[in-house]
Amino acid sequence: MWRRRPTRAVVGALLAVVGWSRPCDAQVFHTLQPDGGMQPPGGRPHLKPREGLQMAASAGLRFPMGDASGAPKDTLAARYGYQLPLTLDIGSKLTPEIYVGAYLGIGYGAEGNADRVEHYCADDTDLENNISCSVMAYRIGAQAQYHFVPGGQYNPWVGYGFGLETVNQTLEDTTRDVEQSTQSTAVTLARLDLGVDYRGRNGMGAGLFSEVAVGRFFHTRTEIDGDATYAGGIDEPAYHCWVGAGVRLVLFP
Amino acid sequence: MKRRKPSLATGWLCLALGMLTACGDDTSAEADPNELMLVVVDRAGHPSSAHCTVMPLLLGGRARDELDVAGEFGIVVDATPDLVTVSFVGVKDAANTDLSIEVPELTSAFRERIAIETIRSRHFVVELSGGCQP
Numbered sequence: 001m002w003r004r005r006p007t008r009a010v011v012g013a014l015l016a017v018v019g020w021s022r023p024c025d026a027q028v029f030h031t032l033q034p035d036g037g038m039q040p041p042g043g044r045p046h047l048k049p050r051e052g053l054q055m056a057a058s059a060g061l062r063f064p065m066g067d068a069s070g071a072p073k074d075t076l077a078a079r080y081g082y083q084l085p086l087t088l089d090i091g092s093k094l095t096p097e098i099y100v101g102a103y104l105g106i107g108y109g110a111e112g113n114a115d116r117v118e119h120y121c122a123d124d125t126d127l128e129n130n131i132s133c134s135v136m137a138y139r140i141g142a143q144a145q146y147h148f149v150p151g152g153q154y155n156p157w158v159g160y161g162f163g164l165e166t167v168n169q170t171l172e173d174t175t176r177d178v179e180q181s182t183q184s185t186a187v188t189l190a191r192l193d194l195g196v197d198y199r200g201r202n203g204m205g206a207g208l209f210s211e212v213a214v215g216r217f218f219h220t221r222t223e224i225d226g227d228a229t230y231a232g233g234i235d236e237p238a239y240h241c242w243v244g245a246g247v248r249l250v251l252f253p
Numbered sequence: 254m255k256r257r258k259p260s261l262a263t264g265w266l267c268l269a270l271g272m273l274t275a276c277g278d279d280t281s282a283e284a285d286p287n288e289l290m291l292v293v294v295d296r297a298g299h300p301s302s303a304h305c306t307v308m309p310l311l312l313g314g315r316a317r318d319e320l321d322v323a324g325e326f327g328i329v330v331d332a333t334p335d336l337v338t339v340s341f342v343g344v345k346d347a348a349n350t351d352l353s354i355e356v357p358e359l360t361s362a363f364r365e366r367i368a369i370e371t372i373r374s375r376h377f378v379v380e381l382s383g384g385c386q387p
Binding site: 068069071072073074078079112114116117120130131169171173175176178180181182184217220222224225229230 | 283284285286307309310311312313314315316317318333334335
C-alpha cells in the first residue's frame with residue numbers, strides 16, 4: 001500500500017516526529033468525511049475543505065539582499081549572513097480559501113561579509129579565537145493567505161504579511177574584554193509567500209514555501225561594553241529584503 | 254637516500270591533523286575598537302576635560318557622546334565604524350571647527366589641535382588623538 005501512496009509515509013513520519021498524530025485524529029474526526037458520490041473509482045474519498053483554526057510551524061533558510069541603510073557599503077549582506085528562521089503561524093480560515101492570522105518568528109544567523117567583522121568572527125580555524133559572534137532575528141506580524149485548492153490533497157497558496165522585525169548582532173572578545181552589540185528594528189512592509197501544502201487525512205499537512213520579506217530599518221541601538229552609546233532613528237533608511245524557502249508542518253490545513 | 258612514499262592512510266591522517274592545526278590562520282584575531290581621545294585645555298594650559306569615545310565595530314553601530322565643557326561650550330562626537338565626526342556647540346565660527354575623521358586617518362598617529370573661542374569669548378584648545386591608551 002505504501003507504494004501507491006508514498007506521501008502517506010512521509011506525512012506519517014512527520015507526525016511521529018512532532019507527536020501530534022493521536023490528538024489530531026481526535027480533533028479532525030468531524031471534519032474529514034468522504035465526499036459522497038464524488039469518490040473516484042478505486043480511489044480514496046476527497047478531503048473536505050476546512051474552516052477555523054489553522055496552525056503552522058516552518059523552518060528554512062533565507063538570505064539578505066538590499067541595503068540596511070543609505071550609508072556607503074552598509075548592505076544587509078554586509079551586516080548579516082544567511083539565517084535559519086523558525087516561524088509559528090496561528091490563525092483562522094475565515095472561508096476555505098482565506099486564512100488570516102499572526103506569525104511569530106526567530107532566526108539564528110551568521111555575521112555578514114563586511115571584511116573587518118568577518119575577519120574577527122570567522123577566525124576559528126586555528127581553534128584559538130576567543131571572539132564569539134552571533135546574529136539573532138525576531139519577527140512578529142499579521143498575515144493573510146489565499147488557498148487555491150482548499151479541498152484538494154495538494155493545496156497551493158499565496159500569502160501577504162506585515163509586521164516588525166528586530167535583528168540583534170553581538171561581538172564579544174573575552175580576551176580583550178570587548179563586547180559590542182547592535183540592535184536594528186525594521187518594519188516589514190511586505191512578507192510575500194508562495195507555497196503548496198500536502199493535506200493529510202488526519203488533520204496534519206506538510207508543505208514547501210518560498211518567501212520574500214521587504215523591510216526598512218527605522219530604529220537602532222548600540223551597546224559598547226555594556227553602555228548604550230546610541231539609541232534612536234536611522235539617518236538614511238533604505239529598503240532591504242530577505243529571500244528564502246523552507247518546509248512547514250500544518251495543523252488543520 | 255630512498256624516501257618512503259606516504260601511504261593513503263598517512264595522507265588522511267595528515268589532512269585531519271592539518272585541519273585541526275596547520276590549516277588555520279596562526280594569528281588569532283582580537284577585537285580592537287578604534288578610539289578617539291579628546292582633551293580640552295583652558296587658556297592657562299590646564300586640562301579641564303577629557304573624554305574617550307570607543308568606536309563601534311559592527312556595521313550599523315553608532316556611538317554618540319555629547320560633552321559639556323564647564324558650561325562654556327559643548328562637543329558632540331558621533332562615531333560609526335568608518336567615520337567619526339566632531340562638532341562644537343556654543344562657539345564662534347562653529348562651521349570651521351567641525352571635522353570628520355576617517356578610520357585610516359585615525360589609526361595613523363592622528364593628532365589635531367583646535368582653537369575654540371566660545372560665544373562668551375573664552376578661549377580653549379581641544380586636542381584630539383587616536384587611541385585612548387597613554
